[in-house]
Structure formats: C-alpha cells, structure tokens
Amino acid sequence: MAHCGVFNLQKDINISEVAKKAGVSIATVSRVFNNSGRVKESTRKKIQAIIEETGYRPNVLARELAEKKTHLIGMIVHSLTGEGLPRAINGVNQVLDENGYNLLIACSEGSFEKEKKHFELFRLKRVDGIIFATRQFKPEHAEWIKKLPIPVVVLLQDTQEQEIPFVAFDNKRFAKEATKTLLEQGHQAVAYLGGPENSVNSAERKSGVEEALGEIKLQLDRELIGQGNYLIESGYNEMEKIIQKGKRFDSVIAVNDGMAIGALNCLQDHGFNIPNDVSVLGLDDTVLTQASRLKLSGVHYSYTDLGRQGADMLLRQIGQEEISFEKIMIPFEVKLRETVKHKEKG
Amino acid sequence: MAHCGVFNLQKDINISEVAKKAGVSIATVSRVFNNSGRVKESTRKKIQAIIEETGYRPNVLARELAEKKTHLIGMIVHSLTGEGLPRAINGVNQVLDENGYNLLIACSEGSFEKEKKHFELFRLKRVDGIIFATRQFKPEHAEWIKKLPIPVVVLLQDTQEQEIPFVAFDNKRFAKEATKTLLEQGHQAVAYLGGPENSVNSAERKSGVEEALGEIKLQLDRELIGQGNYLIESGYNEMEKIIQKGKRFDSVIAVNDGMAIGALNCLQDHGFNIPNDVSVLGLDDTVLTQASRLKLSGVHYSYTDLGRQGADMLLRQIGQEEISFEKIMIPFEVKLRETVKHKEKG
DNA sequence: AAACAAAATGTAAAGCTTTACATTTTTGAG
C-alpha cells in the first residue's frame, strides 16, 4: 500500500519545504497544487512526486485567509429534534458535500437572542453563506440579513422581502388542497385540531382549511375546533373535548401527524369506526402515519427537498455580484390512506 | 440605539487600523481585546472605545492560523434522519455551544469511503477534535484515529482499544434487563424480532435477550425468531410469518420500536388481545411508543445524553498532553407500559 | 538622585497561502 494520504502526516509540512525539496519557488508549487497558471510538464511531475512523497496538504486556514473564502456554510435551525429539520439539514448537507462546502450547525432553540448570536458568530467565522430556518421571520431578521455581506437563504418562511430569497412549504395551499380532497369524498362536517395560537405555520394551515370550506359555502364550526401543541397527547385531549360537546362531525383534520394520531386513538377509544364514521387526516406525513393500525392520511412534502433547494439557491447566490431574489415553494402531494373514507368505496 | 455589533461592519477593519487610531501598536490592541498581558487602564479604555466605535472584530481566520486552534469540532454520523442521531447531534451541539466551540457536520451514509473522506477533510480543516458515530467500528478506523494528532471520541460503539475513548449504550445489558423484567412478569415463550444480520448493535441486543433467558434455563425458540430491517412494515411481516407457524408464544421482544409497532399491529389484526394474550416490548423508546392506542413498552436511553457526554469527553481530551482512555456507558431504564401484562394485575 | 524592579508598550517573526507583477528562459520567425 502506498501512502495513506493525510493520515500519514507526522508533522505538518508546508509549501516552502516542498518548494525547497523540489528546488523551485513556492509560487510554482502553489500553481501545481491548484492547477492554475502554466507549469512545464517536467517541473509539474517533479513537484507532484514530492507532494505525493511528503503527503503535503496546504494549510486550509492560510489558504482561506488568502482567498477570503472559507467554503463554510452556516445553518441555523430552531430545533435538532423532530423529523423535519434533521431531514432539511440532510438535504443541505448533501448539496454542500457535492459542491465542496462544509456545514456548520447552530441551534437556536427558538430563541431570538440565540439566533442573533449565531448570525454574529457565523459572520465572524467568515462563512460564505447562511441558511436560516426559523419559526417566524421578523423585521429584525431582515435588517440583520441586509447588513450582511454574504448571501442568506431563509427556509420555511416567506420573508416578504424582495431582497431575501427563501424556500418554503406553501402551508395554506396544501392545507386547502387536502381539505378540498377530503370534501370531494363527501365530507361536510369538519372538525379541526390546530397548533399553538402564535404559530405562523399553524395559522396558515388553518386558513387554508377555511378557504377550502368557504369555496363550497361551508365554514369551520367553532364547536369543532381544538387548539393543541402538536403532540400526540394534545391531539387526544383536544379530540376528547370535542367529542364531549356531542356535536356531530364526519371528519377530522389535524395540523400535524402527531395530533392526528392522538385524535385517531381517542376516536377509536370512543368506539368510532374509522373511516366509516369519521375520516381523519393530518396535514403532515411523518413516520407516525405508518405507526397506527390504520395508515393515516396526510400531505406529503419533503424536508430533504427543502434543504436541497435551499442549499442550491444559496450556492447560486454565492459568487454572484448582486443578490437576486428567488422564491421556491416545495411541491406537495395529498395522500389518502386508510383513515379517509373514499367516495367510490363508500 | 447604539452600535449593533458585528452587523454594522461595512468594510472589515483590521487590528492595525485600530492601533493607528489609538496611537498604539497592534500588540497592545491585541492585549486589550484578548485581555492578556498588562495594559495601563487609560490605554485600555481608549482602545476599547475605538473598538466599540469601529465595531472591530479580529479576523478569526488569521487568529486561528496564529493560534493553531480553530474551535471547530467535526462530527461524523452515519445518518441524519431517524430519531436518535439528531438528538445526539443536539447534545453535542449544546455542550460545544456552552464552551465556545462550533460544530461541523458530516454524514457518511454508512459508507466506509465517505467516513475516510470526512476524516481527511476534518484533518485538513484543522478541527480541534472529532466525534465519530458509526454503525461498526473497524480496525481501519482505529488506525486512522491513532495517526491523527487530535483527539477523537467514538459514539455508539465499543472501540475495544485502550487508546480510543468512547461513549455508548450497553445494548447487551439493557436487552438483558428488559428481558428479565419481562420474564419476571411470568412470561416464558418469547418471540424475538431482530434486525439485519450484519448489525453489531442488533446482535448485541439479541445476545442480551438470550442471556436473560439462559439464566432461567430457557432459550429462544428458532421458530419464534424473525429477522427484519428495523422498519414498521418489516415488524409486521416478520410477526405474520411467526404467527403462521402456529407455535405458541406469550410475548414478543423487538430489537427496536418500529418493528415492535409493526408486530403489535399485526397481532391486533389477528385478534390477539394485548397484553393479555401476548405482551409486546421494543428495545427502544422513540416517539412511536406513544403513537399506538396501547402505549408500547420499551427501554429508555437518551441520545441527547450520549451526545453531551461524548462532547464533554472530547473537550476534556482537548488540550491534554496525552490522550487518556475513558469509556462511558449511558444508563437506561426499562419502561413497562400498556403492552406488557403485569403480574400484579394479571 | 541613582539604581533597580516592575509595568507598559513596541518590534518583528511566525503562522502559510495566493497572486500580481517582475524576471528569466525558451521557442520560433526572420
């Protein structure tokens, strides 16, 4: 076996030592290593041999200092748990990896202060670009971003700014589509389980549901609305409350899978037959849809795609003179599975 | 509002400009900024005022070059999806953040080649340390790591090397404990659903189950063993196969939650009463345990903890002369929930 | 006031590369 690349470096060798061994100047070595400028074939071979032999690798720090480019991308996410964001990170990471960039991760835990801290940190670390996934995009965020001399791409939120590009899910639209699909199956009395009041995404989804109902002159009955916190348990509890009211409904739409699963369990515990008595749909498509005995219906949208597109967009912006505005909405697909009663089968 | 820190930097200001403005040398500015060496109070104030005014921040790259320290930790994981590793990343990230380090993420997708590539990359990027989470720790890994001039901590696997510290779950032990707990409830005919044949962790868990059975002179019946791939569907299918064989069993242990949930669904579809006819337990404790109508029993162990302890350990090693060997096993807890029949209730 | 210690500050090197520009060498045409 020949030399094992970088692992063989006992002590760091630098460019001038290579140059000395080859009897040339450091500029020539640099040219050979970076394949830039002209070098006579014989010289190139000689230098390459020495690079091979010594296992020389340029000091990345010095290089970055000289080039003013770190090939580092910073990504700020509000959470590292849950199913979505890790997938988004994965997507980002894939694209960066394919393009020779590295990913620096920071987690804000939803704290505005931490977001700021991480923006500053990334700025100091001289990252080449930032991907910012937040639960709520505020005017202050826009201010910071506009001051930054590097491109930023926002994930998950519409920035409402012509200067700040983003990639997001069209919450309202897919909630509307999913609801329409449900209504087309003949449902009329829809119960809705939403997320926390202050959640932008949750509000968007609700308004999508309402819009779909509105188009056929229906509306959400106040008595059939629950408000929870995305968790399975909360779905169960909110469903319980609605059932207790005794008002009739033929379908339940939940803002996410967790609450939908909770609702499903609750309905079954009350003896409802799913989907014949009640259809259930979550505006989501996580692993939970597969966990229940009846496969849960939902809306599929890919976080991996979100991440990939975001990273693509960022890389496009990097190196560009002007930061150009782009917005991308990730496509979605309504998935009717065993928890929704189909007309044709009805 | 005063100056908004780093965001205000229109153009980068460097230390010599600050020095010039203050009428001192760059060494003094450096001393003030880093709070090192002695500086007269009046000089310090003057310089601080100018730093404040100009928003000067040292160029991190130059600093790192001079200090030979990047405050960067590289983490290699085999997957970014799933519930465990993102939590581990989260734990690592928390500790690093608390200690002024940054996290560089790389995903190997289980490929040996990619692992190598990322080790090399991290080496070149001059990270201060590496956290390596792998599915299988091979002799080659040990070779690389021993050649590296920076500390490495391995996650999830016993390195079997006195020189390479690790943090892991004691798969065999918790599988054994969980099984013993189950047996103590009076079960005797245990069916086992395992993971892929080549999985180290899966094998460890199986041997833990066998050991527990062995202690009371029982053993796994070959007819009651399934081999799947961790997914819900695979749990369902493997359970189905076993049921078809018609052999009696009073409990099912699955290598993970996914397969346990699949098995649970399958059993219920066949009309078994859980837990009266059959108890079900997964050697895991993910969100899936909450998803089914009957809360799934399992073993809880914290990936966040794993990550935190790993990062702690790494930071301890950094800066130390000799790399010292440490091994940590994360504690676990058996969780009996609704899918296991309890003796006292029996 | 001298002498010395302690404190404050400055100088310059080391950390290592890339690259614009300068210089030398080679090649080919006349």
Next chain:
DNA sequence: CTCAAAAATGTAAAGCTTTACATTTTGTTT
C-alpha cells in the same frame, strides 16, 4: 544568429493575528 513573443518561474506583498522578546516608561527604594 538575433529579436520578439510566449512560456516558465521567481519575488514579494497581502491577507491578519498572536506572542516572544526587546525596549521604554514609571515607580520605588536607598
């Protein structure tokens, strides 16, 4: 064989800090 142009290579600056060591200033003691 000469000269110009092209090719190859070298020099030195720029990128910016930290820090060991040198120097200057200040303060104290005798």
